[in-house]
Amino acid sequence: MTLQDARTTVLAERLTAVRQRIEAAAGTSTAPTLIVVTKFHPAADVVRLRSLGVADVGENRDQEAAAKAVEVADADLRWHFIGQLQSNKAKSVAAYAQSVHSIDRGSLVTALGKAVAIQQQATGRADLECFIQLDLSEAYPGLADAQIASHSGRGGVAPSDMARLADQIAATEGLILAGVMAVAPLGVAPEPAFCLLAETSAALIAQHPGARAISAGMSHDLEAAMAVGATHLRVGSDILGPRPAVL
Numbered sequence: 001m002t003l004q005d006a007r008t009t010v011l012a013e014r015l016t017a018v019r020q021r022i023e024a025a026a027g028t029s030t031a032p033t034l035i036v037v038t039k040f041h042p043a044a045d046v047v048r049l050r051s052l053g054v055a056d057v058g059e060n061r062d063q064e065a066a067a068k069a070v071e072v073a074d075a076d077l078r079w080h081f082i083g084q085l086q087s088n089k090a091k092s093v094a095a096y097a098q099s100v101h102s103i104d105r106g107s108l109v110t111a112l113g114k115a116v117a118i119q120q121q122a123t124g125r126a127d128l129e130c131f132i133q134l135d136l137s138e139a140y141p142g143l144a145d146a147q148i149a150s151h152s153g154r155g156g157v158a159p160s161d162m163a164r165l166a167d168q169i170a171a172t173e174g175l176i177l178a179g180v181m182a183v184a185p186l187g188v189a190p191e192p193a194f195c196l197l198a199e200t201s202a203a204l205i206a207q208h209p210g211a212r213a214i215s216a217g218m219s220h221d222l223e224a225a226m227a228v229g230a231t232h233l234r235v236g237s238d239i240l241g242p243r244p245a246v247l
């Protein structure tokens with residue numbers, strides 16, 4: 001399937017604009033990996049993005065991602081799972097995802113370990129890259145929990161609970177401890193969250209030297225995330241446009 005149409009032109013323009021922002025923010029340092037978040041947008045958009053050189057896409061719902069992965073059927077495309085994940089979806093996710101950015105509890109690690117092992121026996125799939133999602137609300141001591149919760153993506157562990165989860169991932173065959181992931185709360189400056197994220201990443205690297213990845217930075221705050229060393233950006237609306245209101 002190839003698509004060259006008006007939508008492709010729009011996507012190309014927006015993608016170029018985002019790539020230019022990333023280049024400008026990177027300066028002479030290595031640019032992070034751009035994951036284009038395609039949630040709520042059709043598989044045809046993934047095909048269009050592929051023709052524009054995009055190799056990494058992000059999805060936050062298993063049902064939608066699994067269907068798109070089948071429809072697009074491109075072995076060289078890397079699917080990143082970035083949303084809240086129920087343990088009973090681990091088996092499905094292990095069939096298409098190269099990484100999960102939203103690991104927030106031990107039971108999910110156990111489920112993913114089992115699911116990847118089964119998938120590796122069946123298809124020889126690669127190890128699954130795992131990011132621990134952090135809840136960074138403690139970076140805003142003046143704000144009420146409820147206010148932060150209403151603004152940030154739910155989920156994530158407090159930095160003090162990270163070490164145990166990291167050890168469990170590192171000890172699970174088939175899983176690779178990649179690093180940390182976070183969503184900065186909306187409506188407040190992202191810098192306090194990203195500073196805490198960088199500190200927490202350094203603490204993780206001290207224990208697990210290979211776990212250097214930092215998944216942070218979205219459409220509105222990718223520059224702030226890059227300033228603290230983000231290695232993976234997750235950009236949706238600035239490339240795909242606004243998400244359809246209801247789905």
Ligand SMILES: *Cc1c(COP(=O)(O)O)cnc(C)c1O
Nearest residue numbers: 037060082218219234235236237
């Ligand atoms: C939707 C989503 C993104 C992309 O956000 P945009 O503001 O559209 O760039 C990034 N990360 C997560 C976890 C998301 O759910």
